[in-house]
Amino acid sequence: MQDCSISTTDLACRRGDSVLFRGVELELQSGDALQVTGTNGIGKTSLMRILAGLLRPFDGAVSAKGTLAMIDERPALDPQLPLQKALQFWGGLDGCNNVQQNCDVMGLGELLDVPFRYLSTGQRKRAAFVRMLNQGANIWLLDEPLNGLDGDGIAKVEALIALHCGGGGICVVASHQPIDLPDAKVLALRDYAA
Numbered sequence: 001m002q003d004c005s006i007s008t009t010d011l012a013c014r015r016g017d018s019v020l021f022r023g024v025e026l027e028l029q030s031g032d033a034l035q036v037t038g039t040n041g042i043g044k045t046s047l048m049r050i051l052a053g054l055l056r057p058f059d060g061a062v063s064a065k066g067t068l069a070m071i072d073e074r075p076a077l078d079p080q081l082p083l084q085k086a087l088q089f090w091g092g093l094d095g096c097n098n099v100q101q102n103c104d105v106m107g108l109g110e111l112l113d114v115p116f117r118y119l120s121t122g123q124r125k126r127a128a129f130v131r132m133l134n135q136g137a138n139i140w141l142l143d144e145p146l147n148g149l150d151g152d153g154i155a156k157v158e159a160l161i162a163l164h165c166g167g168g169g170i171c172v173v174a175s176h177q178p179i180d181l182p183d184a185k186v187l188a189l190r191d192y193a194a
């Protein structure tokens with residue numbers, strides 16, 4: 001994988017009338033994993049969306065080299081389509097030919113013909129990971145990636161993150177559930193609360 005990086009300078013976030021955090025300085029290089037921690041409402045999702053370019057920072061800037069992919073509570077897969085077709089829609093745009101292989105990786109190989117709307121919470125989360133694998137992005141932004149996953153799913157996600165970072169990718173994770181990320185840096189958002 002090509003070298004990638006993502007950094008922030010003096011980042012601040014405002015939501016409504018409240019400034020949630022100020023002065024966030026990040027510096028992540030190829031191979032780095034970062035866990036973002038903090039209580040409900042402190043601004044983890046907001047930070048992830050700023051990093052993804054989906055939300056404008058109140059102050060400061062984000063600089064990224066490499067492609068980005070994000071997982072959050074919205075998998076953006078067509079509920080009416082069978083799983084494989086819903087994934088192939090995005091796979092086609094991403095130039096990915098491994099949709100079926102990545103479904104097998106996430107344990108969804110038997111569900112390719114099932115409409116996405118019929119999938120369980122954990123199966124939908126697994127499908128979101130397939131979609132992300134199909135993207136082949138350098139920088140993964142994972143907001144509560146373990147929600148809905150069973151032990152097997154959690155182990156798969158931990159292994160994928162280790163593989164991704166081991167191969168030179170970057171992963172930023174916000175999770176309330178314990179997640180095994182050896183050597184991950186930690187950003188405690190309470191230290192930046194405004």
Ligand SMILES: Nc1ncnc2c1ncn2[C@@H]1O[C@H](COP(=O)(O)OP(=O)(O)OP(=O)(O)O)[C@@H](O)[C@H]1O
Pocket residue numbers: 015016020038039040041042043044045046047
């Ligand atoms: N569009 C919005 N307008 C105003 N306030 C918002 C908006 N979106 C989120 N907020 C507020 O911003 C704060 C931070 O929300 P955010 O989702 O980033 O927190 P979080 O740390 O991810 O929380 P959780 O752990 O519960 O997922 C919350 O108080 C939330 O109500």
